[in-house]
Amino acid sequence: MSAIHVTTKINGDVVDYVCEADETLLDVLRNRLGLTGAKEGCSTGDCGACSVTIDGRLTCSCLVLGVEAEGCEIDTIEGMADGEALHPLQRKFLEHAALQCGICTPGILVAAKALLDTNPEPTETEVRFGLAGNLCRCTGYDKIVRAVMDAAQEMRRA
Amino acid sequence: MKEAAALLAKEKGSAFVLAGGTDLLVRLRTGFIEPDLLVDIKRIAATRSIQVTPGGFRIGAAVTGAELGEHAKLKKAWPGVVESANLIGSKQVQGRCTMVGNLCNASPAADSVPALVAAGAKVVIVGPKGKRTVPVEQVPVAPGRTSLKKGEIIESILLPKRLSRSGDAYLRFIPRTEMDIAVVGVAASVTLDAKGVCIDARVALGAVAPTVLLVPDAAKALIGTRMDDKALDALAAACSAACRPIDDKRGTREFRIKVAGVLARRAAQIARKRAGGR
Numbered sequence: 001m002s003a004i005h006v007t008t009k010i011n012g013d014v015v016d017y018v019c020e021a022d023e024t025l026l027d028v029l030r031n032r033l034g035l036t037g038a039k040e041g042c043s044t045g046d047c048g049a050c051s052v053t054i055d056g057r058l059t060c061s062c063l064v065l066g067v068e069a070e071g072c073e074i075d076t077i078e079g080m081a082d083g084e085a086l087h088p089l090q091r092k093f094l095e096h097a098a099l100q101c102g103i104c105t106p107g108i109l110v111a112a113k114a115l116l117d118t119n120p121e122p123t124e125t126e127v128r129f130g131l132a133g134n135l136c137r138c139t140g141y142d143k144i145v146r147a148v149m150d151a152a153q154e155m156r157r158a
Numbered sequence: 159m160k161e162a163a164a165l166l167a168k169e170k171g172s173a174f175v176l177a178g179g180t181d182l183l184v185r186l187r188t189g190f191i192e193p194d195l196l197v198d199i200k201r202i203a204a205t206r207s208i209q210v211t212p213g214g215f216r217i218g219a220a221v222t223g224a225e226l227g228e229h230a231k232l233k234k235a236w237p238g239v240v241e242s243a244n245l246i247g248s249k250q251v252q253g254r255c256t257m258v259g260n261l262c263n264a265s266p267a268a269d270s271v272p273a274l275v276a277a278g279a280k281v282v283i284v285g286p287k288g289k290r291t292v293p294v295e296q297v298p299v300a301p302g303r304t305s306l307k308k309g310e311i312i313e314s315i316l317l318p319k320r321l322s323r324s325g326d327a328y329l330r331f332i333p334r335t336e337m338d339i340a341v342v343g344v345a346a347s348v349t350l351d352a353k354g355v356c357i358d359a360r361v362a363l364g365a366v367a368p369t370v371l372l373v374p375d376a377a378k379a380l381i382g383t384r385m386d387d388k389a390l391d392a393l394a395a396a397c398s399a400a401c402r403p404i405d406d407k408r409g410t411r412e413f414r415i416k417v418a419g420v421l422a423r424r425a426a427q428i429a430r431k432r433a434g435g436r
Contacts, residue, residue, distance in 0.1 A: 068176075133247065
């Protein structure tokens with residue numbers, strides 16, 4: 001398979017890249033564009049560590065080919081903070097110590113943001129179901145859920 | 159669509175259709191397949207929409223699980239079909255996965271397939287010889303194998319128009335609450351008359367045979383009854399009798415046979431309630 005030119009928008013910026021036809025979007029982000037926030041965990045769509053949104057829709061970037069992103073708008077963890085100012089979710093994760101090794105954290109933040117974008121007032125059950133596609137082997141999830149609930153509350157007040 | 163089918167037909171090596179990619183990319187990454195050609199059908203307009211037609215609904219092949227769940231009319235008419243598709247994977251997977259992909263992956267444990275079969279859904283297939291329409295249950299022929307011929311692509315799923323006093327439901331057994339593959343899946347669709355007597359039914363089972371099964375005896379157990387305990391017992395017995403499951407670490411043969419009957423009873427009760435029955 002030969003290299004293909006792709007034009008896309010990542011975190012608001014127009015980005016051009018060339019990739020192989022069978023290369024995943026995750027590999028493109030990490031290896032070609034230096035956006036290493038999305039992590040490779042399982043590479044089968046089970047762990048959610050590679051979560052990004054494509055045209056606003058939460059997806060595993062390991063299950064998307066780089067060439068499929070042509071003309072799409074992609075948002076990654078790198079675009080979450082506003083310069084030096086962390087997103088409320090990011091701040092609350094720090095406050096609640098909702099991470100240990102940190103490998104799952106970018107994916108969980110992206111998934112949590114996607115959840116709060118569509119449901120600003122989720123119940124704890126909705127948070128747990130909303131994050132069911134993100135595995136964390138350190139925290140036992142409770143701190144993550146509390147951080148997301150707390151961030152949601154703060155964002156509603158803002 | 160014709161061009162896409164022609165590309166697939168022309169390819170001498172291995173060729174695959176890509177829609178959501180949630181199964182295909184896993185197989186690609188693990189080296190299980192080495193395609194010479196991938197045809198992404200998502201940019202073809204016909205595959206991207208859910209249309210309300212005089213005959214019912216026309217769901218494009220690349221419509222995602224998330225989009226099905228957001229379509230109020232579809233959800234109201236065929237709640238069982240939508241809930242079965244929405245059970246697949248995580249939010250991340252829902253953003254990409256499609257019912258046609260679930261069907262063409264041809265897993266005996268596919269969640270949306272029993273619900274589609276119970277609904278009497280058909281698929282529109284485009285190929286080198288034109289279009290043909292076949293019932294969903296005729297697509298999978300064995301685990302991982304379909305009846306589609308070289309160059310053929312499923313363009314859309316047709317769901318019939320919903321009659322009044324009708325309801326459907328899908329239930330599956332998994333050892334956890336989310337993110338798992340069905341050990342047993344059961345879909346039921348029923349239509350009642352004004353007195354609450356079942357006048358039409360279709361029941362389908364997943365994960366208990368090499369392909370999803372339509373169980374006519376299970377439907378017969380319901381039709382003509384008020385879906386009372388006796389009828390539900392007969393339904394459960396018919397479903398258990400139809401099972402030809404494997405025995406594996408996810409569920410023994412005995413367990414799957416028993417659970418098929420239990421879930422059939424529960425699914426039928428939900429379908430009846432959705433049909434307005436008491």
